[in-house]
Amino acid sequence: MRVFDTCGPRRTVSDGRVVLNFIGQALSGAPLTIYGDGGQRRFFCFITDMVEGLVRLMASAGDMARACNRGNPRACTVLELVEVISAAVGTGTRILQGPQPQWRSDSAPAG
Numbered sequence: 011m012r013v014f015d016t017c018g019p020r021r022t023v024s025d026g027r028v029v030l031n032f033i034g035q036a037l038s039g040a041p042l043t044i045y046g047d048g049g050q051r052r053f054f055c056f057i058t059d060m061v062e063g064l065v066r067l068m069a070s071a072g073d074m075a076r077a078c079n080r081g082n083p084r085a086c087t088v089l090e091l092v093e094v095i096s097a098a099v100g101t102g103t104r105i106l107q108g109p110q111p112q113w114r115s116d117s118a119p120a121g
Contacts, residue, residue: 011063011080012079012080013055015027015028015029016060032092033095036095041105043108044092046110047089050088052088053084055080055082
């Protein structure tokens with residue numbers, strides 16, 4: 011199973027996940043930093059939904075002949091996420107845009 015961006019309780023702001031990074035920045039009054047134009051899409055999934063999918067996959071034993079994706083069927087752009095978090099925190103948070111990081115061929119993730 012390929013696990014998509016998972017959200018839920020008991021996560022810490024320092025775990026490096028985009029949702030918590032933005033929440034931490036907003037609560038501290040720092041600008042919310044996005045890279046590129048914010049058009050990158052994410053398929054967030056709540057932890058209980060992720061666990062249910064894992065349990066169902068394990069129960070199916072050998073029924074899966076190929077990889078299975080687990081995430082939300084609705085995509086959310088990073089810019090949409092920033093706007094939702096900014097509105098929820100209500101601090102008039104600024105958005106800071108930085109250059110989109112480039113993958114180096116020797117450091118690209120496998121797969």
